[in-house]
Amino acid sequence: MAYIVQANVLTQDPQKPHAEAVLVVQGRVQGVGSLPEMQAMMPSAEVLDHSGKILTPGLTDAHIHLVRYGFRLSQLDLEGSTSVEEVQQKLQAYASRKPEGWIVGGGYTVTELGLTDYPTRALLDEVVVDRPVLLYSRDLHSAWANSKALELAGLTHATPDPEGGELVRSEGDLTGYLLEAATELVSSSLPTPTWEETVDAARLAVQTLRNFGYTAVHTMAFEPADDLRALMHLEQNGELPLRVWACIPHTELDHAVQLGLYGGLGDRVKLGGVKFFLDGALGSQTAWMLSPGYQNPQATPMILDQPELIRERAEKALQYGFIPTVHAIGDQANRTLLDLYSELKPLADQKGLRLRLEHAQHLSRADIQRFADLQVTASMQPVHLIGDARLVRELVPHLEDTTYAVKSLQDAGALLAFGSDAPVANPDPQLSFAAATQRLGTDGKPFSPQERLTPEETLWAHTRGPALAVGWQDYGIIQPGARADFSLWDELGGKAEALTFNGI
Numbered sequence: 151m152a153y154i155v156q157a158n159v160l161t162q163d164p165q166k167p168h169a170e171a172v173l174v175v176q177g178r179v180q181g182v183g184s185l186p187e188m189q190a191m192m193p194s195a196e197v198l199d200h201s202g203k204i205l206t207p208g209l210t211d212a213h214i215h216l217v218r219y220g221f222r223l224s225q226l227d228l229e230g231s232t233s234v235e236e237v238q239q240k241l242q243a244y245a246s247r248k249p250e251g252w253i254v255g256g257g258y259t260v261t262e263l264g265l266t267d268y269p270t271r272a273l274l275d276e277v278v279v280d281r282p283v284l285l286y287s288r289d290l291h292s293a294w295a296n297s298k299a300l301e302l303a304g305l306t307h308a309t310p311d312p313e314g315g316e317l318v319r320s321e322g323d324l325t326g327y328l329l330e331a332a333t334e335l336v337s338s339s340l341p342t343p344t345w346e347e348t349v350d351a352a353r354l355a356v357q358t359l360r361n362f363g364y365t366a367v368h369t370m371a372f373e374p375a376d377d378l379r380a381l382m383h384l385e386q387n388g389e390l391p392l393r394v395w396a397c398i399p400h401t402e403l404d405h406a407v408q409l410g411l412y413g414g415l416g417d418r419v420k421l422g423g424v425k426f427f428l429d430g431a432l433g434s435q436t437a438w439m440l441s442p443g444y445q446n447p448q449a450t451p452m453i454l455d456q457p458e459l460i461r462e463r464a465e466k467a468l469q470y471g472f473i474p475t476v477h478a479i480g481d482q483a484n485r486t487l488l489d490l491y492s493e494l495k496p497l498a499d500q501k502g503l504r505l506r507l508e509h510a511q512h513l514s515r516a517d518i519q520r521f522a523d524l525q526v527t528a529s530m531q532p533v534h535l536i537g538d539a540r541l542v543r544e545l546v547p548h549l550e551d552t553t554y555a556v557k558s559l560q561d562a563g564a565l566l567a568f569g570s571d572a573p574v575a576n577p578d579p580q581l582s583f584a585a586a587t588q589r590l591g592t593d594g595k596p597f598s599p600q601e602r603l604t605p606e607e608t609l610w611a612h613t614r615g616p617a618l619a620v621g622w623q624d625y626g627i628i629q630p631g632a633r634a635d636f637s638l639w640d641e642l643g644g645k646a647e648a649l650t651f652n653g654i
């Protein structure tokens with residue numbers, strides 16, 4: 151089948167940035183130009199008249215936990231809560247709507263609740279005492295449990311802290327607040343979702359993303375294996391309206407290699423990355439910072455995967471065609487990872503792969519140019535800055551100018567790939583565009599406004615940037631040979647709609 155899409159086309163192709171029509175044949179772009187030119191190329195093609203709308207390459211969310219987001223859509227949503235009382239009220243309401251079993255939710259941050267210290271289980275017990283409650287912080291690096299949840303998980307004051315985590319205590323007793331790996335001591339007691347529940351969550355996630363106008367996502371790892379299986383199941387059933395670039399956890403790399411798997415394998419769901427975590431996150435005060443670090447002396451920076459382990463496994467990942475995909479938030483974590491990547495760069499070049507760094511959230515000014523020099527993808531989530539603006543001013547005020555430094559990175563020549571980190575944040579692209587172009591925190595104050603991007607620059611980081619990051623040369627651009635995955639807009643950065651020509 152052949153179609154001509156008539157619209158205000160923004161191609162992302164510097165040779166021909168604007169056009170009025172695109173000829174699509176069998177899911178690929180065959181021509182870009184004026185309507186008469188396209189009609190001359192293929193007189194039988196059906197014309198789809200979207201004149202008055204903007205047509206761009208399809209949007210990509212370059213950092214998402216796809217199926218987890220689907221689950222989150224049905225959990226207790228605490229995003230935007232500004233007090234413990236508000237959390238208690240929402241918990242109360244949710245508990246009466248869902249009268250049985252575990253209550254799982256998330257989306258709050260400790261400081262947004264107006265607290266200077268971690269909250270305690272007693273505050274949750276006041277509302278729900280007979281059922282387990284587990285509430286994740288927005289960054290998912292910590293959680294707040296009630297007494298019943300601790301009891302079911304078998305945790306007592308005698309339980310030691312796990313490696314890479316901490317059970318927050320007060321006078322020796324468990325407070326119910328859990329940092330990093332300690333959250334797993336409770337979450338491991340959650341009933342495992344059934345296969346049907348997982349497929350339902352996957353379906354809900356991909357449909358929601360598609361409705362936002364996305365045509366592709368990069369999904370991260372460390373989720374249960376059923377998450378990836380569910381996406382492959384949707385693909386087999388013709389129910390996957392997105393292209394998915396997926397990471398495997400570094401702990402499974404050896405198994406993948408033993409099975410003969412390699413980076414780039416797959417069709418609509420492609421295995422591509424190997425995921426690591428170097429440090430924690432800002433809101434939970436576990437990100438790894440250079441001196442002077444946090445204002446709060448009680449902060450607990452954490453190194454999660456040791457740099458030496460990352461170096462060794464990232465090298466193996468590259469050898470088998472997988473892209474090392476490493477979470478680094480703090481300025482110390484970013485510097486350490488860039489040091490490590492400078493050692494791996496020759497191998498990455500030899501394999502034609504681009505190293506990538508997830509979040510790049512707080513940088514030392516001296517490290518910004520290194521992203522460009524090492525051709526490391528800066529995979530960033532501008533939407534986080536809305537909530538983080540206030541946190542940065544409270545926790546690490548000296549870093550405001552180099553936090554989410556997207557414009558500086560772009561000007562230095564670094565490759566930007568934007569995502570949402572959903573379910574950590576809402577993946578609505580309107581929020582991402584607003585965050586990148588306006589940089590307003592929830593307090594309404596501009597946050598390092600010199601780092602604002604234009605809507606066109608933001609579009610690039612949501613389309614061509616992610617495609618180049620994963621080596622999809624025929625994606626995120628409208629030129630002959632490219633995949634015909636598009637987004638349609640009334641206004642760039644407003645509501646988008648996906649338009650694709652290959653199956654669904």
Ligand SMILES: [Zn+2]
Nearest residue numbers: 213215370571
């Ligand atoms: Zn993430």
